[in-house]
Amino acid sequence: MIVDAILSPEFLNNTLRATTPILFAALASAIASKSGVVNMALEGIMLFAALFGVIFSAAFQSAWLGLLATMVVGGFIGLFLAFAVLKLKTDEILAAIAINLIANGATILILLFVSGDRGISSSINSLTIPMVSLPVIENIPFIGTVLSNQNILTYISLIMVVVVHIFLYKTPLGLQIRAVGENKDAAESVGISPDRIRYISLILSGVLASMGGFFLSGGYMTRFTTGMSAGRGFIALAASAMGGNTPIGSFLVSLLFGAAQAISNILQLGTLPHELVQMLPYLTTLIGLGIYSYSRMKKRQRLMGR
Amino acid sequence: MNSNTKYNILRTVLSISIALLISFGIIFLTSKEPVKAIVQLLTGPLQSQRRFGNVIEAMIPLIFTGTGVSIMFAANEINLAGEGAFHLGGLVATYFALNTALPAGLSPLATILVAGLFGMIVTAIPAILKIKTESDVLVSSLMMNYLILYFSNYVLSNILRDPKAGAVVSFAVPSVTQFSPIISGTRIHVGLFIAIAVAILGYIFMYKTKIGYELRITGENRDFARYSGINVVKITLISQLLGGFIFGIGGGVELLGMYNRFTWTSLLGYGWDAIIITTLAKKNPIYVPFAAFFLAYLRTGASIMSRSTDVVTEIVIITQGIIILLVVAEQFLSKYRHKLVAKEAKAELMEREGE
């Protein structure tokens, strides 16, 4: 029964859904990494975005305006990280840990302040981005079931893969981001300010991650709960690293992790203990990271001659 | 005192002050009774013996985790699996206490040692994965924490759960294994001595032993350590094992001292607390108890504040984040530092020319 479920188009549909937040964050990580900064604050940014998404969409009574406002917040957190790392010269990992900590505390504080709720935003009348069915495609057997009837943000995340690819490889700014990440001094020697480029990259990274965070409470679920990013930001870090920090590579690895999440979602309904099934996405990431790193190490050793 | 030490102390004090001021600002913005809240936050822990006892109780696990992470980070390895090691330490202590019948005295000791060994496994996995596959320790250690959490939840609800209790909690740990309070009117337990001993031993390890010396060199400059003939892989692994061991013991001590049942169904965040402590203590275990006291005091104050006013305890987590940001920010006050250094250099030049 479970095997059937995994091979079904519904499962693939679920996979895409579960991939969406990871994919946004992985793209966010890819841009930051290309510019030479590890953005481990993705986790905190997503958590903030999940909360602000709920608040803003309720305030504006428009999911789209809510998304837009959340993206602005995401950009600001990216800017803050950039300021700490580039201006104050804080270690990028410790700065991110600080942001993640602040996110943990502040989301609880803000939720309480705004709604009086603790833990879950049940009294906030927030909106979600709708699902749509794709006119012609939905009629194609199998593929229709997989692709159609998804949240619009899921489609946007897929489009973002292409957009980020074009951005990084076909635009002047993308070229400069790659140049700064690969050889900061070279970029600096021609008058590109590495700091400026990294500010931009981290702001964009924050915006993308916030879209993933928004999806968590305004698409995947319909409410904000504390700690709901649940390590997806960290999984996304692994996804982009294993995807060579390219948008396409990040997408493929995110899909793998999304599938693990989807399997976990399905199996929880079965007879297996749900706690063990919940381990699956993290276990997949851990093992996947190990295999990827091992093969990369071997490849490098081969290049070294023996 | 040279300009460097002076500068470091000044910077730490200023960082903490600024972080506190920001939190006060937030309290003023969100609270209806901000002054009362702030007074409670700052003086609450001093108002009764029991409350001050709470500070010391809260300090105990922080000393363990702060020392553990100081040793792990000394190898310049950002292994964050301490969180999981602490959690598993608590779980294993419960399981071991429930399933063995050792005499009083020996029982708690054996229990925390076993907890330590399991903690060691948790931090060792990312470290070994790095040695064998060059995987990034940061990501793999974070994944470990989630794996441990769900594994513990599984063990709790399927093996250890007391069906008679209302909530999802384990059977009660036999009282021979529990740490009893040492000061009446508080719950301060023997774990305090163990914690302080661990911090002191941690200091001796880092600064007085051969391995500690090797560890510090490895962390500061891996290439230099290897060139000098130090086995950097071995040393790094030892530091990760030792750190995990201390985290595991910490989890065990916390469970035996402060809980009588295993109730942890989500991560407690001690791994993250450890980072602020090691940041304040500059990776030196001897300063860890002081940093732990500071944080515990703040925590206890916040908890008192939240009980008597409308401000929630999470304000402290925000304060913690800001302190980390400022303390590790190299450029924070760097202009002042540069002036100090330039002044010294100029003075030296004058001296030389005067000769």
Place this chain on the structure above:
Amino acid sequence: MGDKVLQMKNIMKIYPNGVVAVEDVSFELEKGEIHALLGENGAGKSTLMKVLFGIESPEQGDIILNGNKVSIKSPLEAIKMGIGMVHQHFMLVPSLTVAENIVLGVEPKKSNLFIDEEKAFKLSKEIAETYNFDIDVTEKVETLPVGLKQKVEILKALYRGADILILDEPTAVLTPQETEELFVQLKKLKEKGHTIIFISHKLDEIKEICDRATIMRNGKSMGTYHVKDISTAEMSRLMVGRDVVLTFDKKPSELRETVLRVRNLTVTGTTGIKRVDDMSFDVKAGEIFGIAGVEGNGQGHLVEVLTGLSNKYTGEITVFDKEVKEYSIRELRDFGMSHIPEDRMTFGCAKNMNIMDNMFTNQYHKPEYSGKVLLKNKKIESRAKELIKEYLVKCKSYKQNVGMLSGGNIQKVVVAREFSTNPKIIIANQPTRGIDVGAAEFIRRRIIDFRDAGCAVILISADLNEVLELSDRLAVIYKGKFTGVFKDVKNLEEVKLGEYMLGIKRDDNLEGLLYEQ
């Protein structure tokens, strides 16, 4: 000529570690000249130019460009003011094409959004043709030889409209032919009205191509001279503060047993190139075996395998009849090997640890300094104080962090550590690079003392003066092979040595001089 395009007045720069790199230096540039900035490593030339290019901000001083006082806060501002710099270490992005590197930061666009790749190629090609640079702009930079990479660097500056071009030791990495080509091109640039600052410490090159020279020593200016009016001897005297010919009175070497034996040693680099190519030699106790050569001809790879840092080699290396590959670095050091590394900041010290901690990393495990578990901190402390005195390390106390010391003093700490174990074989790679003359002389004297006491020394250096004066036997390395070996080092001419270093001359049948069959 005659217009002052640039004046730098009373520039002072102190680095965050307290090192005074430039002390009250003034400098003038006339339009259309090639102006040499001459000085030893560490004299402050590069720092002065970094101030001009906006990389470092000075503590005091003015910059006057075309008659206007300016403040240059970033390279971008410098570029906008028509200043271009070609750095010693190339500032190129390896995975990008030549054209992408040239247009980086000022990319031509299409529909205002995307890079116009074709136009980028066209523009790069045009600028290359204007200045007669023969280069394929569509190639990726990582595949280019060094000489071409440098051309890309110059083109980058010209593309951005540089009137003043700073070249930081441009010939250090070039072959003689490439150097000649560069000089032809520099003369053409001069004809087109560009002003060039040529940073170097090679006197003959300055004689050949420069109009004027400003000489720096120890962070101070020793004056500006017309090159045609000043002799090379005078220039070098100003540069090092005395007549340069080093003379060390040393006893003739007393050769003893063979300590190091190398046979058919080959080391293959990452790209499959043989960095050390079938090398064989012996080194005996009581001799200094010098290895001269232009940097990057395999010296680094040779040292790595000799010292156990890498065991990726074929052939055999034995120290005291033990195959190096089979022992750890710790064991090799305990046999009596010491190693002064080329890059002291990477391999030679931990800059955030204090002097004492840095002095015992190779010997703390010996019974004098530790028991089974604990260190004997008191012993270590008193020995550290002794070593600081003995090696004349200028510092506040043994607790000062090594990173706060000057280059020469850091090197003394390294040397004190390496020599205090009573080594039987010393492998010294560029032991005096970038440090002051006093410290250098002190270290050289020590090396001779050790050789007299029966230690085997391998001295690798790009400083000809050093290898010529110290070596008892001198081999020249070129592309991983020895091109010449000399026993009568004292009477060897620099010019002759240069020919071997550049691979122009190559002696056959060196075996007899390198090892005994």
